[in-house]
Amino acid sequence: MTPSPAETNLATYDDARLAALYDHDNPPGEDHAFFRQVAEEAGATRIVDLGCGTGSLTVTLADEGRAVVGIDPAEAMLAVARARPGGNAVTWRQGTAELIEPASADLVVMSGNVAMHLIGDVWHATLQRVAAGLTPGGRLVFETRNPALRAWEG
Ligand SMILES: C[S@@+](CC[C@H](N)C(=O)[O-])C[C@H]1O[C@@H](n2cnc3c(N)ncnc32)[C@H](O)[C@@H]1O
Incomplete structure (x- = not known):
């Protein structure tokens, strides 16, 4: 049987070899700085990092004494996240948006290309x-790649 897009994504990321290399290939940059700035400007105190991956952004959001939950379906990525310095300050949960407690966050972030993995019905269910x-007035902040930039040619 052909795997669904969501299943394919999970299989891709739930690989210890990929997870071990992920941070080398995806170092923190201005994207992470942007998410931290949004958290600061919003005065966020309860943050969910959905699709947190190896948690490199997640732990920095928890730096400021905020309550931060990192959610990801791929256990291999979460294993790296749990083990990283600062990992003890985050609540890590294996799964998807279904694990977000009702009215539990004033900021939800989806960094990297998480949003681009959420296709069709999965996108709508996630939203x-x-x-x-x-919580009332809370924000969802996410990024997507911009195909018009044709980054694959660079
Ligand atoms: C490119 S990584 C981004 C990780 C991290 N947010 C970052 O900025 O480095 C995409 C992540 O999305 C996760 N993912 C895939 N399907 C998902 C879903 N339905 N809900 C939440 N996360 C999902 C993958 O397991 C993977 O860790």
Whole structure:
């Protein structure tokens, strides 16, 4: 049987070899700085990092004494996240947006290309869970790649 897009993504990331290399290939940059700036400007105190991966952004969001939950379906990525310095300050959960507690967060972030993995019904279901998980006035902040930049040619 052909795997669904969501299953394919999970199989890709739930690989200890990929997870071990992920941070080398995806070092923190201005994207992470942007998410931290949004958290600061919003005065966020309860943050969910959905699709947190290896947690390199997640632990820095927890730096400021905030309550931070990192959620990801790929156990191999979470294993790296748990073991990283600062990992003890984050609550790590294996799964998807279904794990976001109702009205539990004033900020939900999806960094990297998480949003681009959430295709069709999964995207809509994720947005509904995120909306239910946000407190009034809360924000969802995510990024996507810009195909118009044709980064693959660089
Ligand atoms: C490119 S990584 C981004 C990781 C991290 N946010 C970052 O900026 O480095 C994409 C992550 O999305 C996760 N993912 C895939 N499907 C997901 C879903 N349905 N819900 C939440 N996360 C998902 C993958 O397991 C993977 O860790």
